Amino acid sequence: MIDYSRVKTPAYVVDENLLIRNLEILKSVMDRTSCKIVLAQKGFSMFSLYPLIGKYLCGTTASSLYEAKLGKEEMGKETHIFSPAYKEKEFDEIAILCDHIVFNSIEQFMKYRNIALQANCSCGLRINPQYAEVPNEIYNPCCVGSRLGITVDVLEEELKCDFSILDNIEGLHFHVMCEQNSDTLERVLKHVEEKFAKYLALPQIKWVNFGGGHHITRQDYDIELLIKCINYIQKKYYVQVYLEPGEAVALNTGFLVATVLSVQKEKFTVHNENGGYEVTSAILDTSAACHMPDVLEMPYRPIIINSEMPGVLAYTYRFGGNTCLAGDIIGDYSFHHQLKAGEKLVFTDMAHYSMVKNNTFNGIGLPSIMIYNDKDGLYTVKEFGYQDFKERLS
Numbered sequence: 001m002i003d004y005s006r007v008k009t010p011a012y013v014v015d016e017n018l019l020i021r022n023l024e025i026l027k028s029v030m031d032r033t034s035c036k037i038v039l040a041q042k043g044f045s046m047f048s049l050y051p052l053i054g055k056y057l058c059g060t061t062a063s064s065l066y067e068a069k070l071g072k073e074e075m076g077k078e079t080h081i082f083s084p085a086y087k088e089k090e091f092d093e094i095a096i097l098c099d100h101i102v103f104n105s106i107e108q109f110m111k112y113r114n115i116a117l118q119a120n121c122s123c124g125l126r127i128n129p130q131y132a133e134v135p136n137e138i139y140n141p142c143c144v145g146s147r148l149g150i151t152v153d154v155l156e157e158e159l160k161c162d163f164s165i166l167d168n169i170e171g172l173h174f175h176v177m178c179e180q181n182s183d184t185l186e187r188v189l190k191h192v193e194e195k196f197a198k199y200l201a202l203p204q205i206k207w208v209n210f211g212g213g214h215h216i217t218r219q220d221y222d223i224e225l226l227i228k229c230i231n232y233i234q235k236k237y238y239v240q241v242y243l244e245p246g247e248a249v250a251l252n253t254g255f256l257v258a259t260v261l262s263v264q265k266e267k268f269t270v271h272n273e274n275g276g277y278e279v280t281s282a283i284l285d286t287s288a289a290c291h292m293p294d295v296l297e298m299p300y301r302p303i304i305i306n307s308e309m310p311g312v313l314a315y316t317y318r319f320g321g322n323t324c325l326a327g328d329i330i331g332d333y334s335f336h337h338q339l340k341a342g343e344k345l346v347f348t349d350m351a352h353y354s355m356v357k358n359n360t361f362n363g364i365g366l367p368s369i370m371i372y373n374d375k376d377g378l379y380t381v382k383e384f385g386y387q388d389f390k391e392r393l394s
């Protein structure tokens with residue numbers, strides 16, 4: 001058990017036992033299919049844990065030169081990259097660092113093909129199957145006018161004059177899912193095949209990357225169907241399947257520990273379908289805007305240990321961050337007891353898309369980063385201070 005009373009807040013705490021549980025699930029998928037799984041660093045880049053993650057996964061994938069460098073330095077193993085467009089001044093280094101380079105268009109591929117091939121990179125093309133089940137447009141790479149991936153019509157047009165353009169393409173990559181189960185993958189694959197079967201079947205295509213967004217480590221995830229999907233594609237097209245989850249690696253492995261700084265006197269009523277509830281604002285030493293931006297961007301309501309939905313228990317609070325942004329609201333939560341300043345709160349599932357996205361808006365300091373494991377107990381990996389705020393600003 002983690003003793004949260006010892007945590008200097010705010011702090012992210014990652015529990016290695018929970019991480020290992022996820023990694024074992026992912027490893028079992030690799031063992032049962034011989035697919036390869038790499039960590040999408042975009043979702044989780046706490047590199048002090050890369051040696052542990054690298055014991056289970058095959059490497060990392062990156063969205064940029066810096067992520068590629070981090071993955072190579074801290075995990076080694078396979079290093080993959082996808083970027084909507086590469087920068088000329090960075091590409092030489094990317095080609096040296098990466099084993100797989102995924103291009104967003106034929107134009108990008110042609111531009112960098114020689115450098116990539118000279119560095120022995122395996123080149124892939126990101127395709128847009130024009131099918132996704134992501135209702136939130138900000139997370140839908142198949143939205144109308146999406147800049148992500150090549151559509152089959154454009155690909156066919158590009159190949160009209162010269163099919164040999166594809167001679168050095170060894171992989172196809174799609175990423176169209178977000179926190180979804182394998183039934184979605186099964187339907188996505190139907191559309192991928194419908195549009196791109198001819199390309200999947202090309203003899204030079206050695207790998208197919210199913211992207212991220214697979215919620216493999218969630219309790220209700222259907223792993224058997226995932227395995228069926230992977231085996232089906234691998235056998236039918238003689239390819240190596242890759243998955244590159246971010247969220248599924250770190251899902252439910254971390255906490256954000258915060259302290260109540262102030263409980264306000266004003267009470268107000270929130271009306272809802274069950275009638276409503278009375279709520280009091282409380283200010284925390286953390287912030288949705290700075291430390292858990294997905295709460296506002298997704299948006300979603302994180303869970304706090306020992307709390308219930310608003311109005312369920314005797315005392316309901318609306319937790320706000322200590323910034324000047326009126327909308328820096330984390331959510332409404334009810335408790336058995338009256339909260340006082342100084343009390344600690346523990347937000348669950350705060351390892352992914354938190355540290356990688358946080359910021360110092362309003363001069364709010366960054367949470368410390370801590371690890372819990374059986375051998376060493378709870379310890380601090382990194383603390384941040386004034387310099388971390390100042391150094392980015394002039």
Ligand SMILES: *Cc1c(COP(=O)(O)O)cnc(C)c1O
Pocket residue numbers: 040042043082175177178179211212213214244245246247248
């Ligand atoms: C975001 C992203 C991932 C990881 O997605 P998760 O939802 O964190 O699993 C993988 N591949 C690409 C190309 C991405 O953009």
